[in-house]
Amino acid sequence: MMRTPALPKAGPALRSAPPPVDAPVAAALHGFELDPSRSYTGQVHDLLRDAIVRGTLPPRTALSEATISKLIEVSRTPVREALAQLAEEQMVVIYRQVGTLVAPVRLSLLEEGRFVRSTLECASHVQLAQTITPEQLTEFGQIVQRQRDAVTSGAIDQFSQLDELMHRRLFEFAGRGHVWAMLEPIKRQFDRVRWLLLGHVAGHAERALKEHEQMLAQMASRDVAGLGASVSSHIDHITAHVAALREQAPATYFAD
Template sequence: MRIALGERASGGSARDQVYLALREAIISAELEPGRRLSENELAELLGVSRTPVREALVRLRDERLVAIVPQLGTFVTLISTEGVADAAFVREALECAAIRLAAQRAGEDALAELQANLAAQDRAQAAGDAEAFDGLDEALHRSLCELSGHEIAWDLSRRANGHLDRVRRLSLPEPGYLGEMVAEHRQVVAAVAAGDPDRAEEALRHHLRMVLSGLGHIRAAHPDFFEEPAD
């Protein structure tokens, strides 16, 4: 297991860096679902004391990414289909509202940045670089939320997205998935560039539901990562 305070976790307090590093390790399944977590081991891996690790685990518990069980320990949660559905509901509500405003407010500089992001996505797709693509995907959605003038929409969406992000990350290596994602991103950005809130919302809503449409396939491919379905 290799967990480090990497680029995505750089900056900010030690507490925030540890939280981001552990969250990324869970989302990417480097810390796989069901794994028992040791504060001492994680602190040693990250080169920090146990205090920021303990605080990070509490934050991750609040996001339903870890479970702290008295007398038993702390575990990475299994992926919950209910959690995925909840996250998708929250994300769709927040980001679709935000993109309507973004379509009305985006100026030339902002649109140029969105196009540059899409060009970088093309390069990542051509190289088969899922990790680079994932960072660009996140940056694009964040930029669209910020263009609305309500940056909190992204913060709230991200905090709710844990289980959904885990499924999305498992989907990235699937054949054709990156290409489909880039094509849908282009439709979203084109609608924003056209200043068409209705088309932008429709394109984004369709895009955000893409992960849910493949949930059954991902669950079948990784059955040990998921909770058993409720009777």
């Protein structure tokens, strides 16, 4: 009787096999549920955009229409439309008859985002310092305290969300909420670097928190000159730390 040969035991090479190509996509989309009352294209766009900004879909990740539509149980049409929108926003690159990849962080677009944010935030916040109400200062202080708690507990995702909330509310305090909405697409590359810094460069959240505390104190004391300098320095620090980030993150993350 012929014996069936024994199967080989799983050795280190088998146990450490690389994950499937679509594993990052599956992880990034895990748990997402479509809202039937909202545009499917809009929901897919926001889902992919946020995953790219936060780095859960890293640069150069392949994005398959078929895979995405299967994972979130939607037809390929809204996925295709969402990817086309992201391509216009330079968040993905579509290679005809080849596929779609998450775009690298383009340093030229990062510089544009820094310039626009620095110009508009300095001007708006300096004017706000002259008109801010006690109630607005209280809310500003509460957001900074929540940021402090997030840093203490190591909740980096929460800190980044609170950072975004703080900057948006300062524009809204000044009656310029529409300016923040206008900034959103311009600062996407900037936001990608901010999330990467939080994950790769030690002490970035702590430094950002100290700068927010300084801005709060200057806003409360109506220190217009000091506030303008602090806001400019705060925004410029993002791009100043790109060199440190490039030493930590894969080289394929960046272009230009």
